[in-house]
Amino acid sequence: MLDIPLRVRVHVDALIAAQNDMGVCDAIERNAPAGKPAAMSAPHLPKVAGIEPTVPTPAHTAPPMPGLSASAPPPGAVIQDRLAGWVSDLTTLHELTERLARTASLDDALHELLRAGAALVGARRGMVVLEPAPGSWRADCFEPDHGPALTKGLGLTHAELGHIETVPRDATAYGRIMDGRLPDGRPGPGGLPEAVADPDLLAETTLDPRHRDVAVRLGYAASYTQPLASEAAGTLGAAVWMYDEPAAPVERQRHLVGLYMRYATEHLARLLELEHARVTVTTVAEELLPSRLPRVPGVQLAARHHTGPHGGGDWYDALPLPEGALGLAVGSVSGSGPSALAAMGRLRASLRAYAVMEGEDPVAVLSDLELLLRLTEPARTATALFAYAEPARRKIVLAGAGHTPPLVLGGRRTEFVETSLSAPLGMLACWEAPSVELSPEPGETVLLYTDGLLRRTGDPMDRAFARLHAAAASVPKSLRYDPAVIADHVLRTVLPEGLDEACGGEDVVLLAARFD
Structure with missing residues (x-):
């Protein structure tokens, strides 16, 4: 038995974790204290991503002082040093994976992956290329403008990334992976791909000329490429880290970054699934809404719709009615996800039928809609506003069920339409509320919207209404001839950070009708 001094202590839990992950028993037998112990005391990797890489081991050590004989290390000291290094590595890995797990978007996850990998391998710059297998559902997650692949860089500008992308695919390690x-370009044996180290790119005689030119232009002399692959997710892409001088990560660094990348692959696969679901919900929501607005003499229409990340049930509609009339509607169904989208589609189709039959009476239209909702979906509620407009007479009759009031914007006024308070559809045994008549002046625009626009501001409702009113009033008079320009100005003013950065995840609907 080894005689380990009592002053050296090892945390039991950390020791067990190191044994499970690194094979401590085998390592102890393989690294018995013999030879130069100074090699065991190399600096450990930084524990937080983004910190400068490891400090290189000094090239020489100070000679022993005269008169003092070099004594052998105490028994077990080398083992204790090695265990301490493994515990430090496991702590580093734990902290980095925790930071990655806290990312909720694909863009943030890729940025964190690059930062953590750069710290683990001791590089300053890097890039990640995400390219799911062709034909898989993951390939549908990317926007059409970006093509099938998504590239993100660390310490590289868009122009520099563009230079790298000019290198032939088969001449890059990430392309071959x-x-x-x-x-060497030969077909692989199958299974998960392995990392590729290029410790001195410019010294390689087989390096592609275009790759050499780009490396010289960007000033990197070595690279290390790690695949983003796991058995469950397959190969999603690869990450490349670049060195300014010839270099390569040591075995310990390769092992750590390999463990990290396997975890990162699973995390990215989950984020891709969420992105795929979001794209699917958005597509379904857009298909349930009008593909184009009708052309009715005497009125111009414009609509803006943004589906939240969870897919809500906000909707709008505009349909031509007999005798040159026009029906305008906005509404919101309670809940989110596919069930809310399906309910929204059924409700909008039913309102269209009622509007054709009795559109001149908005109260009757909403009463029929409330009865249908209560009988067919008793557990769901909805808000709705329906307006029967006669552009030739510049007359609007509208009724609302628990919905936000319209806003009239003109040359001499910007005001909300006073509508009677009423409960949402499905809340009462029998819904009925009086209608309101409105006569817009020539050139005035009526804005219909859902409460998602107000909730996205993050303000209390009274302040959100005031912000919407101020946004409409601030539309320059020279721009009030186009309802689309008015809608865009209102959205930019109410949500200056944009829809993606605004608070909450509700849908946003804005329907603008300008009367000639």
Whole structure:
């Protein structure tokens, strides 16, 4: 048995974790204290991503003082140092994976991955290329403008990334990894791809000329490429870290970054699933709404719709009615997700039918809609506003069920329409509320919207109404001839940070009708 001094202590839980992950028993047998112990005391990796990489081991050590004989280390000291290094590595890995797990968007996750990997391998710059397998559902997650792949850089500008992308795909390590090929270009044996180290790119005689030119232009002399792959997710892409001088990560660094990248692959796969679901919900919501607005003499229409991340049930509609009339409607169904979208589609289709039959009486339209909702979906509620407009007479008759009041914007006024308070559909045994008549002046615009626009501001409702009123009043008079310009100005003013950065995840609907 080893005689380990009592002054050296090892945390039991950390020791067990190190044994499970690194094979401590085998390592102890393999690294018995013999030879130069100074090699065991190399600086450990930083524990937080983003900190400068490891400090290189000094090239020489100070000679022992005269008169003092070099004594052998105490028994077990080398083992204790090695265990301490493993515990430090596990702590680093734990902190980095925790930071990655806290990311909720694909863009944030890729940025955190690059920062953590750069710290682990001791590089300053890097890039990640995400490219799911062709034909898989993951390939549908990306916007059409970006193509099938998504590239993100760390310490690289868009122009520099563009230079790298000019290198032929089969001449890059990440391209061969994603194509399932070996470093020499031959087809791989299958299974998960392995990391590729290029410790001195400019010294390679087989390096592609275009790759050499780009490396010289950008000033990197070595690279380390790690695949984003796991058995469950497959190969999603690859990450490349670049060194300013010839270099390569040591075995310990490769092991740590390999463990980190396997975890990152699973996390990215989950984020891709969420992104795919969001895109699907958005597509369904857009298909349930009008593909184009009708052309009715005497009125111009414009609509803006943004589906929240969870897919709400906000909707709008505009349909031509007999005798040159026009029906305008906005509404919101309670809940979110596919069920709310389905209920929204059924409700909008039913309102269209009632509007054609009795559109001149908005109260009757909403009464029929309330009865249908209460009988077919008793557990769901909805708000709605329906307006019967006669552009030739510049007359609007409207009724609302628990909905936000319209806003009239003109040359001499900007005011909310006073509507009677009423409960949402599905809340009462029998819904009925008086209608309101409105006569817009020539050139005035009526804005219909859902409460998602107000909730997105993050303000209390009274302040949100005031912000909406101020946004409409601030529309320049020279721009009030176009309802689309008015709608865009209102959205930019109410939500200056944009819809994606605004508070909450509600849908936003804005329907503008300008009367000639």
